[in-house]
Amino acid sequence: MPRYRYEYLEQELKQQIRSGYLQTGDRLPSIRSLCRDYQVSKATVLHALHRLESEQLVQARPKSGYFVRTPEYESPLPTRVQTPKTPAPVSVSAIFRDIMSQGAAFDILPAASQQDSLPQLTQLNRLMGRQMRLHPEQKAGYYDESAGKYSLRTALSAHLRQRKLRVDPENICITSGCQHSLFIALMITCQPGDTVAVESPAFYGVLQIMEQLGLNIIEISGDPVSGIDIQELQEQLTHWPIKACVVTPNFGTPAGSCIPPEHYASLVDLACRNDFWLIEDDIYGDLAFSSAATAPLKSQDNPQNEKVILCGSVSKSLSRDLRVGWIIAGGLHNKALQMKLITQLASPQAIQEGLAQFIAEGHYRRHLSQLRQKLQQQRDQLLAYLSQNWGQKIRYSQPDGGLCIWVQLPDACDSQAAYRSLREEGILLTPGTLFSAHGLYRHYLRLSFAQPLSAKRKAALDRLFICVLELSDKTSCQ
């Protein structure tokens, strides 16, 4: 029997968590309602909550309350894979194209799509609609500024300042999305036949660009927590003339890894000394769960000898449909601008102006705060579900941001083989081979927590794991 009131409350809440009444990611009742329901003081409630927190059962989130934490039975992290040590051209298979055109939605069950309403999107549409109605003839007859609307570049400049990146609007060039920015970055830094180092597992969009541009790839193995292996990159630089290196310092797909900011300086230093470009894919940069924003690599670029080209977009953090991205190319700004003009010429003005207002008036900040909370909750649900149901067979990453986790299966599994049969059932598996130019990661796959883990998605997940683990029923993932 509990001796004190806080002990009683603590045990009550523990029981609710263990019984599943409160699930991973759920928010606990507010302090005020706990006071009322249990007829105790605020100090007593806080005492109980702090004890649950120190037992790692719940987690406080600033301004949001207390949430049920992912339980301690977490899986070990995925292991790294040896990457080939010589540059090779990139050749992307037909299945790869099919998967890419389907898989970019980050949803294993597209048919079940029933998005939560995001109130800020309505506001964004309202702002864009208003801009569309203003001077429509003027907009129809004239292109926007070559580098994109100044109002949008100003809003982005202020937004990036919150992430410790100081960049003038004059040095930002608007593009039609992060993919467009990455394309421009590789076009202006490389010639066909050049060698590019890419963090591995890599974003498939970059591999496709490299194939089309006739670039050779060196995959540099990445850690599921700390991203690209800087030692390995340094080693490879002594062997090959590397022109550029593509990295995703914040929550890179598929693993959700982050390059520790204390490594930024040495990476930039390496680029300066060896004269190669660091192409930073920052598309997930706004999706850090912790309230402390994560600075982009570009924030620690060498001001005397800029080497980092930042590519960003709102596609993952606000809307895939706006087709608004940006490139911050430092000394190569004019080259980037030129390449933007010959590929895209301009961007719709109403979308840029509406988005500029949306950012400047604080709607984007509010949207991000809600979205991060939702994603964190969905990540917790996914991790808890995997741990409870498949934890004995698989390993997976546990990122603190972004949209996805990287799952390692037993060695004998082949996730690509399962792709086609699952596809017929309407289940979209994203096989690990998609993230390598060398067919690595056959026994890996990417799972996303961009969608809520509904009962239908749970069933799809089970079907997926039954299918991919079939071949290796008796083995387990080491």
Added chain:
Amino acid sequence: MPRYRYEYLEQELKQQIRSGYLQTGDRLPSIRSLCRDYQVSKATVLHALHRLESEQLVQARPKSGYFVRTPEYESPLPTRVQTPKTPAPVSVSAIFRDIMSQGAAFDILPAASQQDSLPQLTQLNRLMGRQMRLHPEQKAGYYDESAGKYSLRTALSAHLRQRKLRVDPENICITSGCQHSLFIALMITCQPGDTVAVESPAFYGVLQIMEQLGLNIIEISGDPVSGIDIQELQEQLTHWPIKACVVTPNFGTPAGSCIPPEHYASLVDLACRNDFWLIEDDIYGDLAFSSAATAPLKSQDNPQNEKVILCGSVSKSLSRDLRVGWIIAGGLHNKALQMKLITQLASPQAIQEGLAQFIAEGHYRRHLSQLRQKLQQQRDQLLAYLSQNWGQKIRYSQPDGGLCIWVQLPDACDSQAAYRSLREEGILLTPGTLFSAHGLYRHYLRLSFAQPLSAKRKAALDRLFICVLELSDKTSCQ
């Protein structure tokens, strides 16, 4: 003294035209109001109008009425220029970039911009706004179909059928504009170092793409009326391995020339026999003044051995701001699709869906009919103004569609030299050198009739000609 009533009416109208009360491009009063005002029968009015028509003073336009024609004192056409006969790399100067980024609006006096209201644009905005409000979360979370919204491709397929081009929606790929389509077309047909033939004077956007992609150019001289010289192209094919040829069969910028449809078959035949690609810039295809629509070259492509890649857009015919274009690449469709995906990934869905509805519901057809009438009137005004004020010094083309005319100055003139000083006065001259990779056409310039010829624009035109003709005050243009 006129003996008959129709003679009296005829002389009245003639007097109004000669005195300037009715100006070139103006619409005559309706038949009904002429009957009423002059107290005559409809037969009498028609008799008078037919006589004015046979005197080439007025022109009937189907369903629109009678308009004052451009007077007979038209200028001779610009002469052709000898183009260099060996392939050369393209190198675009800094001034070229500046002009390009400013000049794409087709307006010599951007500050005077006061667009007529185009009622259909309001309808388009309404349709796009409605699509934006439908399922915003769904749109924010998912990309469109890889080739673009099927509804838009269906609407375009039906629209192009009116121009005698039969193409299934499955063979159309949506892009972010004609510039993007041309970029894709050159990327999928050529490798760096390849030689591309381009109709000369050429669209500067194509020259810029070729510079960036490291392609060599052969300029094939074009006639201001009938476009590319097919004989010259044939001759060049015997000397150089030409991979592609860029043509604008309908109202190409800057001259507004049209390849006669009876030459289409021999051009396609040439491409089949010599195995090169015909890249058709069809951006002005919807801007033919005559009611008979002009068929694209693609409509006469060889079905067994497709050689024509059609690039189109609504930027010039509806709105530059939508950033919607398309590419119809025949056997290279999948390659084009792949290139679209790696550069742009997707297009905003609400814009595509709104535009699809706009076309399908007949608004686009109505808009085009109004726009063509307006452009024809503005062309007539510009031609009349030039003829009356500068006709002794210059030559110019008289296209039956598109947005601009090609003006030839006396040999000693240098339009590029005048560019900078006029720029300071807010006047935007588009120098002829912009349309050549070899610095040809120094004594040419492009004038647009996309804007109404207001008093301010007339003053700007006078200032422009005073400036460019200054150096050669005593010479005239032969």
